[in-house]
Amino acid sequence: MTAIQPVDGLSKSDAVAHSPLLSVKDVTLQYKTREHIVTATYRVSFDVFQADRFVLLGPSGCGKSSLLKGVAGFMAPVEGTMKLNGRTIDRPSPDRMMVFQEFDQLLPWKTVLQNVMFPMLTSGRCKRKEARERALRFIDKVNLTKFRDAYPHMLSGGMKQRVAIARAMAMEPDILLMDEPFAALDALTRRKMQEELLQLWEDTRFTMLFVTHSIEEAIIVGSRILVLSPHPGRVKAELNAHQFSHAEQGRPEFGALTQRIHNMLFAERIEEEALSKAGAAHG
Amino acid sequence: MANLSSATPLVRPEFEHITVEAGQIGEVERPLSLWERLSNIDWLRKAVILIVLGAAWEAYARYAGNELTFPTLVQTMQALWEATVHGPLLERTLTSLRVLLTGYALGLFIAGVFTTIAVSTRIGTDLLSTLTAMFNPLPAIALLPLALLWFGLGIPSLVFVIVHSVLWAVALNTHTGFLAVSETQRMAGMNYGLRGVRYVLKILIPAAFPSILAGLKIGWAFAWRTLIAAELVFGVSSRSGGLGWFIFENRNQLETANVFAGLTAVIIIGLVVESVVFRTIEMHTVRKWGMQR
Numbered sequence: 001m002t003a004i005q006p007v008d009g010l011s012k013s014d015a016v017a018h019s020p021l022l023s024v025k026d027v028t029l030q031y032k033t034r035e036h037i038v039t040a041t042y043r044v045s046f047d048v049f050q051a052d053r054f055v056l057l058g059p060s061g062c063g064k065s066s067l068l069k070g071v072a073g074f075m076a077p078v079e080g081t082m083k084l085n086g087r088t089i090d091r092p093s094p095d096r097m098m099v100f101q102e103f104d105q106l107l108p109w110k111t112v113l114q115n116v117m118f119p120m121l122t123s124g125r126c127k128r129k130e131a132r133e134r135a136l137r138f139i140d141k142v143n144l145t146k147f148r149d150a151y152p153h154m155l156s157g158g159m160k161q162r163v164a165i166a167r168a169m170a171m172e173p174d175i176l177l178m179d180e181p182f183a184a185l186d187a188l189t190r191r192k193m194q195e196e197l198l199q200l201w202e203d204t205r206f207t208m209l210f211v212t213h214s215i216e217e218a219i220i221v222g223s224r225i226l227v228l229s230p231h232p233g234r235v236k237a238e239l240n241a242h243q244f245s246h247a248e249q250g251r252p253e254f255g256a257l258t259q260r261i262h263n264m265l266f267a268e269r270i271e272e273e274a275l276s277k278a279g280a281a282h283g
Numbered sequence: 284m285a286n287l288s289s290a291t292p293l294v295r296p297e298f299e300h301i302t303v304e305a306g307q308i309g310e311v312e313r314p315l316s317l318w319e320r321l322s323n324i325d326w327l328r329k330a331v332i333l334i335v336l337g338a339a340w341e342a343y344a345r346y347a348g349n350e351l352t353f354p355t356l357v358q359t360m361q362a363l364w365e366a367t368v369h370g371p372l373l374e375r376t377l378t379s380l381r382v383l384l385t386g387y388a389l390g391l392f393i394a395g396v397f398t399t400i401a402v403s404t405r406i407g408t409d410l411l412s413t414l415t416a417m418f419n420p421l422p423a424i425a426l427l428p429l430a431l432l433w434f435g436l437g438i439p440s441l442v443f444v445i446v447h448s449v450l451w452a453v454a455l456n457t458h459t460g461f462l463a464v465s466e467t468q469r470m471a472g473m474n475y476g477l478r479g480v481r482y483v484l485k486i487l488i489p490a491a492f493p494s495i496l497a498g499l500k501i502g503w504a505f506a507w508r509t510l511i512a513a514e515l516v517f518g519v520s521s522r523s524g525g526l527g528w529f530i531f532e533n534r535n536q537l538e539t540a541n542v543f544a545g546l547t548a549v550i551i552i553g554l555v556v557e558s559v560v561f562r563t564i565e566m567h568t569v570r571k572w573g574m575q576r
């Protein structure tokens with residue numbers, strides 16, 4: 001297993017790490033359904049620094065995916081600011097590449113290689129030759145060299161997610177946005193993908209914002225975890241998890257942190273139940 | 284049986300196997316038999332269907348024995364050969380095809396413009412769906428009298444009715460296809476910074492291609508029908524009539540075998556376009572991409 005010591009890595013390689021790369025301040029996000037305006041998050045603030053593996057964790061309906069979509073530029077906040085490198089985020093852009101949960105994020109009419117090259121070419125970031133070289137390098141990093149000329153429908157779910165990760169990383173974005181990328185995979189493949197992702201991070205030290213609803217995944221993948229309360233999402237805590245990877249899974253500290261987060265999320269539910277019971281008693 | 288609630292699973296000894304080499308299993312793969320392989324060939328199966336239909340035609344025509352109302356397959360083929368080599372059939376067909384392609388291309392272009400407007404603005408969507416709902420059910424041939432009034436007796440009238448028959452079918456299918464493109468693919472496209480016409484060209488059109496192709500096929504069939512029907516109604520403007528005119532002329536002269544030959548020409552062109560043109564497009568696009576089996 002890979003032992004990860006991001007704190008050492010950070011202090012050595014990143015002198016600029018004192019100002020945040022992504023800064024989210026008091027952000028309230030709302031979306032419209034046919035009849036309602038739903039508040040997804042309420043005054044959420046957090047800072048992501050260079051080479052962070054920053055995880056947004058919370059139960060479903062806590063607005064973590066909405067937050068990620070906000071950072072990606074698909075959703076404008078009704079209140080607060082989101083800044084990347086000091087610039088306000090106002091639209092989707094290839095400097096924030098997104099990896100989605102769904103397997104159909106690859107373009108079915110392009111091969112693996114073409115899929116990875118596509119954003120580099122359309123955004124004008126690289127010439128064809130350079131795009132090809134970079135694409136091949138990252139396809140190799142995710143161990144898909146043998147499948148570079150295959151079409152997405154020939155690949156398994158895990159392979160598709162690898163292609164999506166390679167595609168996003170080949171762009172060398174300022175920040176990599178991952179929306180539950182492993183949620184639709186089986187448990188064995190998920191574990192393997194988590195390990196590979198951590199290995200990739202060891203190699204290139206990219207910055208990522210990772211959304212999950214699995215406490216275990218958050219602790220393993222993340223270096224810092226933002227715990228959100230359910231509906232509308234508010235910040236409950238920001239915790240450090242850089243000391244944990246798969247290797248530490250059996251350790252008591254790992255169990256303790258899991259339990260601590262579990263209680264944070266679970267306490268809310270007990271409170272709510274108590275409240276609704278009290279309400280029922282009054283009514 | 285009697286004491287289910289206290290039943291406990293029987294504890295059995297554990298074991299581990301060393302798996303047998305796959306090579307020792309023997310027949311892992313076996314080639315298909317000749318019959319199985321032949322029955323897997325698409326065109327062969329279709330050819331068999333055609334031969335059976337042809338035999339049925341010939342048998343019935345001989346049994347009926349009235350070449351004025353129902354000529355045999357052999358007579359039809361002779362007439363087709365004669366009309367193609369010595370007669371005007373080839374020229375008539377080319378005239379028809381020229382008009383057809385003009386109308387089809389123009390219809391596709393206008394449909395493209397309409398759907399692009401429809402996906403970019405909400406009012407465009409409303410416009411397209413209202414127009415489609417209004418005009419799609421209107422038979423193109425019903426517009427022919429008006430077209431004759433506006434454009435006179437000639438090719439522009441034909442092109443007008445063909446455009447009408449192609450436009451709505453293609454626009455409806457394309458727009459439905461665009462709406463069905465998954466949210467993830469849309470967001471992925473926007474994530475790369477694609478916007479406007481580039482977004483339509485590089486993401487929406489390929490992603491909606493199965494629907495677009497279905498629209499193209501329906502449009503083609505509608506165009507054919509409309510053209511032949513229109514030619515039957517008002518015949519010919521100058522000396523260069525089309526296939527419909529050929530059929531009409533021969534019916535008037537009671538050359539029934541030639542009428543059948545004209546119809547057969549329509550069918551053959553339809554088959555060729557379907558099995559060569561559209562099939563080739565399908566093989567190189569939606570099938571290769573795994574969007575269609």
